[in-house]
Amino acid sequence: MTISNAPLHVHAGNGPWPLHSAAASQALERRALAQVAPMTLMEAAGLAVARLALAIAPQAGRVVVWVGPGNNGGDGLVAARLLHGRGWRVQVWTTGDPAALPADAHQAWQRAQAAGVPMAPVPLGPEAQGPVGFDCSRTLHIDALLGLGLRRAPAGALAQAIAQLQAAAAGGAPVLAIDLPSGLHPDTGCALGAADAPWGGAVRATDTLSLLTLKPGLFTAQGRDHAGRVWLHRLGVPAGPADAVLSGPPAWAARPHGHHKGSHGDVAVVGGAPGMVGAAWLAASAALAAGAGRVYCSPLDPEAALLDPAHPGLMGRSAWWREPASTLETATVVCGCGGGEAVQAALPPLLAATPRLVLDADALNAIATAPALQALLQARTSSEAQTLLTPHPLEAARLLGCSTAEVQADRVAAAQALVARYGAAVVLKGSGSVIAAPGALPHINPTGNAALASAGTGDVLAGWVAGLWAQAPGASAGEVARQAVWQHGRAADLHEPAARGAPLRAEALIEVLALRALG
Ligand SMILES: NC(=O)C1=CN([C@@H]2O[C@H](COP(=O)(O)OP(=O)(O)OC[C@H]3O[C@@H](n4cnc5c(N)ncnc54)[C@H](O)[C@@H]3O)[C@@H](O)[C@H]2O)[C@@H](O)CC1
Numbered sequence: 001m002t003i004s005n006a007p008l009h010v011h012a013g014n015g016p017w018p019l020h021s022a023a024a025s026q027a028l029e030r031r032a033l034a035q036v037a038p039m040t041l042m043e044a045a046g047l048a049v050a051r052l053a054l055a056i057a058p059q060a061g062r063v064v065v066w067v068g069p070g071n072n073g074g075d076g077l078v079a080a081r082l083l084h085g086r087g088w089r090v091q092v093w094t095t096g097d098p099a100a101l102p103a104d105a106h107q108a109w110q111r112a113q114a115a116g117v118p119m120a121p122v123p124l125g126p127e128a129q130g131p132v133g134f135d136c137s138r139t140l141h142i143d144a145l146l147g148l149g150l151r152r153a154p155a156g157a158l159a160q161a162i163a164q165l166q167a168a169a170a171g172g173a174p175v176l177a178i179d180l181p182s183g184l185h186p187d188t189g190c191a192l193g194a195a196d197a198p199w200g201g202a203v204r205a206t207d208t209l210s211l212l213t214l215k216p217g218l219f220t221a222q223g224r225d226h227a228g229r230v231w232l233h234r235l236g237v238p239a240g241p242a243d244a245v246l247s248g249p250p251a252w253a254a255r256p257h258g259h260h261k262g263s264h265g266d267v268a269v270v271g272g273a274p275g276m277v278g279a280a281w282l283a284a285s286a287a288l289a290a291g292a293g294r295v296y297c298s299p300l301d302p303e304a305a306l307l308d309p310a311h312p313g314l315m316g317r318s319a320w321w322r323e324p325a326s327t328l329e330t331a332t333v334v335c336g337c338g339g340g341e342a343v344q345a346a347l348p349p350l351l352a353a354t355p356r357l358v359l360d361a362d363a364l365n366a367i368a369t370a371p372a373l374q375a376l377l378q379a380r381t382s383s384e385a386q387t388l389l390t391p392h393p394l395e396a397a398r399l400l401g402c403s404t405a406e407v408q409a410d411r412v413a414a415a416q417a418l419v420a421r422y423g424a425a426v427v428l429k430g431s432g433s434v435i436a437a438p439g440a441l442p443h444i445n446p447t448g449n450a451a452l453a454s455a456g457t458g459d460v461l462a463g464w465v466a467g468l469w470a471q472a473p474g475a476s477a478g479e480v481a482r483q484a485v486w487q488h489g490r491a492a493d494l495h496e497p498a499a500r501g502a503p504l505r506a507e508a509l510i511e512v513l514a515l516r517a518l519g
């Protein structure tokens with residue numbers, strides 16, 4: 001078997017990568033198929049799969065290929081035939097009638113049959129308890145059940161095959177998904193299986209080989225939990241225009257020797273209602289770590305101290321939003337961060353006067369319920385002022401007047417809907433944060449992990465982005481957000497292996513960010 005053209009390993013450190021929706025990928029596939037002889041692309045896809053199988057499980061020698069009703073199954077059948085030819089022990093399980101396969105996949109089935117590949121309908125019912133096939137955790141499983149053609153929740157034989165693949169993965173077997181983990185929606189990253197099915201009824205792969213294009217769903221919502229390592233093989237087909245982008249690592253701006261603190265901009269943090277003052281100090285401290293020249297912290301709790309002994313470099317200011325317009329007009333401002341209901345009083349002057357405004361948490365909740373504040377936010381689009389909203393899914397749902405489930409059902413669309421409604425750039429937080437901005441392709445962030453699911457990490461992001469923005473006031477909200485979100489997640493990735501899944505405390509996150517060893 002001669003195999004050339006290694007797939008590309010897609011990871012957080014080597015982006016940016018163009019992403020293509022199912023519709024864009026299918027259009028590309030149709031154009032490519034029209035230009036080559038039948039089976040050319042499917043043979044190339046199967047070859048790429050077989051090659052990656054050899055690379056990720058070189059000692060396995062045994063493979064179970066799970067074949068679904070479409071051309072994704074055809075790719076699997078080609079790979080099965082090639083690995084059989086290589087001397088591997090191969091078992092193909094089919095979930096439907098091979099006679100009903102589409103033309104290319106049917107031909108792949110005939111070729112596999114002619115080559116003597118063992119193939120049979122997937123065992124169902126009681127005889128299918130536990131992983132079927134070769135009873136060994138080293139057996140490689142290839143998921144060729146469903147790809148781009150997924151339209152609805154897998155049921156029947158497909159759902160049972162997915163459950164078998166999950167069991168194999170849970171037993172430690174490598175699982176290579178072709179194009180997409182079966183059951184995962186290519187655009188949204190939602191697992192479409194029955195609500196009560198484990199892991200949403202979608203395959204959990206150790207590796208996914210995406211063909212022709214990278215699909216957004218691999219990187220957001222449940223995508224990262226299902227895809228494992230992601231590889232791309234373009235099968236020699238040039239990518240068309242992208243619908244979205246997987247963010248790449250940003251460059252650090254070096255500091256000229258002649259700079260002083262006044263060269264690096266001012267940040268003011270307005271937040272911290274009674275009982276939540278720490279949130280404002282955390283954001284302020286992150287802004288200082290990001291390199292802002294002067295950082296003011298203005299707690300909304302009138303009783304709060306105006307000095308944080310742990311951070312003497314931060315300056316407390318009572319009611320900073322009542323400063324003269326000339327002061328408001330020069331700073332980068334973060335508003336939210338534990339602001340409670342008290343934040344409502346601060347928002348009108350900030351929305352009216354500040355050139356760069358990051359709105360987080362309670363500031364977003366206040367805006368969601370106050371049409372007057374919404375009007376002030378939308379009015380900023382007619383000036384040079386720029387705004388960044390950093391909602392988590394519940395805050396996004398409040399701003400859109402829908403449910404959190406609706407936001408999570410299509411995170412990219414939800415972020416774009418917020419941009420359209422408020423005219424601001426948006427970071428929709430969560431696994432695979434989405435950064436959307438006026439006039440720009442949506443970006444999905446590839447860094448970060450569940451260690452960030454801890455108190456205060458959102459305040460740190462808001463402060464960090466403001467700290468970067470204060471130093472680059474000419475940058476757009478979207479640009480600075482993409483950079484900050486990548487770095488914030490990367491800091492958690494550096495922490496995660498050492499901490500073995502422990503949450504990352506917000507203070508520790510700031511220290512990792514401040515080291516700037518983020519790569
Ligand atoms: N045609 C070709 O030569 C090529 C095909 N490719 C592969 O083909 C795939 C796309 O092929 P298809 O468009 O056939 O799509 P799929 O292979 O994903 O399967 C679609 C089929 O499954 C059915 N289906 C979808 N959801 C179902 C559900 N929940 N329950 C039961 N049946 C369901 C559809 O009705 C359709 O018959 C790509 O993901 C990729 O793996 C690529 O390798 C490029 C080359």
Ligand SMILES: [K+]
Binds near residue numbers: 144179
């Ligand atoms: K698949």
